[in-house]
Amino acid sequence: MLPFYGRRLSRKTKKFSSYDLENFEFFFNEINFNETKKKLVKSCQNVNLEIGFGKGENLIFQSQIKKKDIFLAIDPFISGGLKLKKNIEIFKISNIFFSNVSFSQFFEIVGDVNFKKIFILFPDPWPKKKHKKRRLINEEFVKNLDKITIRHSEILIATDDECYSNQILKSFSKQNFFKLLLKTMDNQIFEDYKIYPTKYFRKAKKEKRRINLFIYQK
Ligand SMILES: C[S@@+](CC[C@H](N)C(=O)[O-])C[C@H]1O[C@@H](n2cnc3c(N)ncnc32)[C@H](O)[C@@H]1O
Numbered sequence: 001m002l003p004f005y006g007r008r009l010s011r012k013t014k015k016f017s018s019y020d021l022e023n024f025e026f027f028f029n030e031i032n033f034n035e036t037k038k039k040l041v042k043s044c045q046n047v048n049l050e051i052g053f054g055k056g057e058n059l060i061f062q063s064q065i066k067k068k069d070i071f072l073a074i075d076p077f078i079s080g081g082l083k084l085k086k087n088i089e090i091f092k093i094s095n096i097f098f099s100n101v102s103f104s105q106f107f108e109i110v111g112d113v114n115f116k117k118i119f120i121l122f123p124d125p126w127p128k129k130k131h132k133k134r135r136l137i138n139e140e141f142v143k144n145l146d147k148i149t150i151r152h153s154e155i156l157i158a159t160d161d162e163c164y165s166n167q168i169l170k171s172f173s174k175q176n177f178f179k180l181l182l183k184t185m186d187n188q189i190f191e192d193y194k195i196y197p198t199k200y201f202r203k204a205k206k207e208k209r210r211i212n213l214f215i216y217q218k
Contacts, residue, residue, distance in 0.1 A: 002141075004102035005134045006124055010079040021078065021100065024085050028099045033109045036072075036097045040113060045070045045095075049148075050119040051103050051136070056084030056096075058121055058196035063096050065194055069116070073098040074106045103136060107144050114150045122200035125161035135164060139171045146177040146218070154181070155216040156195065160204035165212045178216035185210050 021027045028036040040047055048066075050073040053059045059073050073096060075081065081100050088096055099106070123136045137157070145155060155178060159165055172178055182189070187205070190197060190213065197205075204211050 004076045046116045048117040049115040055080045057198045061196040071096045118155045120157045142175045153218045157214045160209040181217045182215040
């Protein structure tokens, strides 16, 4: 399965501060995920997932508008995880559990957890031809999504890369697991669907790139 190719630490993050995450009650790793899983099963709440949460802006937003839901989130970018931890503490949030594992590592441990909504906002586009294999969303990924979703689950994907948009469409249409509910370049829909305008959303808007939003439903 796909390894992680991106950056784990920003230049500003000191290596030792990443150890802060390990003892945080809302952080999980491959070893202790079963503890988090027990909490999910016990709670009987809807569980959602964000893949590549970045600094956690959308995640914090979602956790506040859906206080009865639980949000799992993964991103190997530790500096983003540290920022998220800070905000969880400041806003006293208790319905987010996050990790620095990549999607492929997460898929190995997730077991029978099913997600109601899965957010993938601005996955790394890897625009160079030689790097296209590094993209998160491909046919195998869609097959994996099928295994962690149930009827009516939704997958929300945003990208400002035209070529990646086409790859997303092809990957989903080759598998018959999800139907395309919505494909739009109307950014107003972000507000209507209550998706947070993240750092990469704002960057794309500033640089006048068109943003595609896809909503798939099982
Ligand atoms: C372009 S950033 C977008 C961040 C955020 N979603 C936003 O909109 O601001 C892509 C994020 O995906 C994360 N990422 C890349 N590959 C991943 C993988 N295999 N599993 C989980 N996260 C991944 C990166 O570390 C990065 O933080």
